[in-house]
Amino acid sequence: MIVANRRKPLRRCIGCGQRKEKAAMIRIVRTPEGILEVDDRGKKPGRGCYVCPDPDCLAGALSKGKLSRALRMEDPDEDTRDDLREKIDDLIDNNAGEVRR
Secondary structure, three states, X not given: OOOOOOOOOEEEEOOOOOEEEHHHOEEEEEOOOOOEEEEOOOOOOOEEEEEOOOHHHHHHHHHOOHHHHHHOOXXXXXXXXXXXXXXXXXXXXXXXXXXXX
């Protein structure tokens, strides 16, 4: 049986603009209810965008309004921003840069 070489899906980081493999990125999703969540498995329903597992990329996405533009919503309030930072920092620390398998 011959197995074809498949390309790995690429996604663009909204913080730095670099293209990387989807599995190495962190997905942020706006659920159909309008709630922002960190999607550590990449399967949650809703509009999503990707950031590198780097706090600087998330800071760039939040400070320049790129996150709200990518998710087609108003800018998140400070509590939501802090919650996103905390969840992403925990995800980075727990996985040491390896987000999904």
